[in-house]
């Protein structure tokens with residue numbers, strides 16, 4: 001049989017020291033090694049989008065030409081706002097571009113669009 005401490009203070013005390021241990025390990029000491037690796041937006045773009053949109057956003061790939069992906073620098077793509085692009089990447093557009101929200105999540109979609117738009121300035 002497990003023996004529970006008779007002392008009513010023992011549990012909060014145990015909890016507090018556990019918390020201290022957790023705080024210690026999640027503090028600056030551990031942050032270098034233990035930070036969860038944030039997915040690198042460039043890697044995601046190259047992995048999920050570049051087949052069609054090209055590394056540079058030009059759409060100049062075998063698949064991109066076939067599906068008539070627009071060059072990011074074309075007037076048609078440039079007139080889209082960031083919000084409209086987020087919407088397209090979230091829900092997809094036409095029959096060839098899938099929505100990515102389920103797969104990648106809102107935040108990644110947003111940073112992908114930021115990354116994609118920045119390609120035009122390179």
Ligand code: HEC
Pocket residue numbers: 045048049050051052053063067068069070071072077080085086088089093094095096097098100112113116
């Ligand atoms: C299977 C090929 C394919 C993949 C993969 C793909 N797209 Fe697209 N994307 C398209 C096509 C085709 C269009 C144009 C749809 C239309 O105008 O009907 C498009 C349109 C867009 C647009 C609207 C601007 C424009 O050029 O028309 C954005 C923004 C966009 N894609 C971002 C992304 C991002 C970010 C990813 C990766 C998460 C991605 N796409 C992955 C094919 C693809």
